Amino acid sequence: MVGNTGGTGIMDELQSTQDSAPIVDLAGICEIADGVWIIPDSHRIPLVPNIGIVEGKRSVLVIDTGMGPKNAEMVLNAATKIANGRQLLLTITHFHPEHGFGHQAFAGKATIFYNRKQRDELRAKGPGYLAMFRGFGENVAKCLVGVEFVDPDLVYDGSATIELGGREVELIEMGPAHSLGDQVVWLPKERIVFVGDLVETRVFPIVPYFPPDDADVNGNKWIKVLRRIMALKPKTVITGHGEIGGPELVEIAERYLTEMGQQVERLKNSGVSEDDIVAQLGPMIRNKHPDWREPNWVESGIRCFYSTGYNAGATETTQ
Template identity: 30%
Template sequence: MRRSAVIAFCFGLLVLPAAGLAQQPENIVLTDETKQLTPHLWAIFGNPNIGIVVGSKGTLVIDTGLGRRNGVTVAAAVAKLRKGGNLYLATTHFHPEHVTGQSGFPAGTVVIRPTVQQKEIEESGIGMIDFFRSRSDVNKELLVDAGIDKADILFDKEMTLDLGDVTVRMVYYGPTHTNGDIIFLVDPDKAMISGDIVQNKFVILPIGTQTNIHGWIKVLDRVAELKPTLILPDHSPPGDLSMLPEQQAFMTDLLEQAQAAKKQGKSVEDTVSSLSEEFKKKYAGWLRPGNLTRAITQAYKEAQ
């Protein structure tokens, strides 16, 4: 996608906030407080949640926070946990709160990404950074010098990183939230860092140029085969394997209801209006209800 198209896309989000990226939590400025979740996995909770996998021969950090300042904070927290060896950084997807803190990490950090995600960063990253800058004065300050960063190692579908007494399997199953989202499986802990692919009671939002709800459900089928016992998402609380069928049920419900409305001859506007109210009641307490407008619009588009 050309940069001008990306900017136009982001402008559309600005003038229609209910239909675009959800309202961000206030904890966009991360702290260096870490919490241990499994023998090898720590987390910094914020927007987004940061995963830190510590092994005897290396450490992997998953996501960076928004801008260099957050990257420095995350790197300082990681320095207290490391046991030696290389420091690695990988990112769940290309959105600014996940990638733009890369410049805050120390020299020598080895950055790993799937090829499709790096391509998405280079094609759409600047437009998305500009959009995030426009959302608040805090964002503008955090992203003052943000730009497009490169990866040291690229992979296509899958890569396993050996950190000594723990391994991390990084897998790309196809477009979901964005074109290049990936998941991370930590063994022997049976822990998963799921990014936006699997969330905990959270209204999902396909936002990539190649994403759709049907494809996302198929990816969840493959993710379920990994059988994690703990899942750390990036914008919702940790949970267990039950998050997967719960999210699939929500997405299936969304598709079925939109299809029924379309068959009845309802317009997309009427469908959004009626289903938004219904889903807010049916899924009361779910995070990011503001995503419903765009999610229902996508489901209506996919309906036969």
């Protein structure tokens, strides 16, 4: 099953009962630009993502579904009201449960459009992640009741441009990074980018490094992906979780991963063992960001860089 961490204890922390149910809050829906809506992670509840709805004259695009079919039905209802008869489309930033495990609610009601890696990763890992997330407590398990996996109607490779009618939206494949099929959704005219869990606000980057079952996360490529996003020169960044903001959020994530990779590589080259690096760097990194959530992911990030080595070059946050 996906989720074996080789005894690191990460999953033991994650599998403790979640106090708050990861329910999408439609009361917070807001229009951040003309025809660009978000259903935000208003209350910073774990496993509640920021969800996007983007309008065009002919079609309306939904970005991410929320955790499970009931959340997705609420998102679908909100999008249907906004669309008011226009065609609906659905895409996701990546396949993880709180972002994509509600897509069945959209089947037959929207055109579902993924990149090929997302589709293939969902097919390969979906059941394992479903079982793993059901172990995260009763509140999460309830949201995942009745989950069914459906294939997208359309897939693309590399990038795709969707013409919604007077508004172009670019889907850009970015994986492997946080996942194999990471995708950003870019609105070039408005300079708004939806980045999924490639960037989160005041959350330690989630590095799902679970060898031998899932070791596809790639810290070096993740750093390079963040630099690609920075090169787009976005004005508004819609993160996977937490408050939206500007390009500084991408810079913070890039700097964090770059510094971690460099520190791990330096100690590894000095002959320090993996476990000793975790013990040495972990507390230091956590203490540097006392207001960030999910400190359990620091360890998996260190172990990921130890496994792959660091080869992403120096930080490029000034570009």
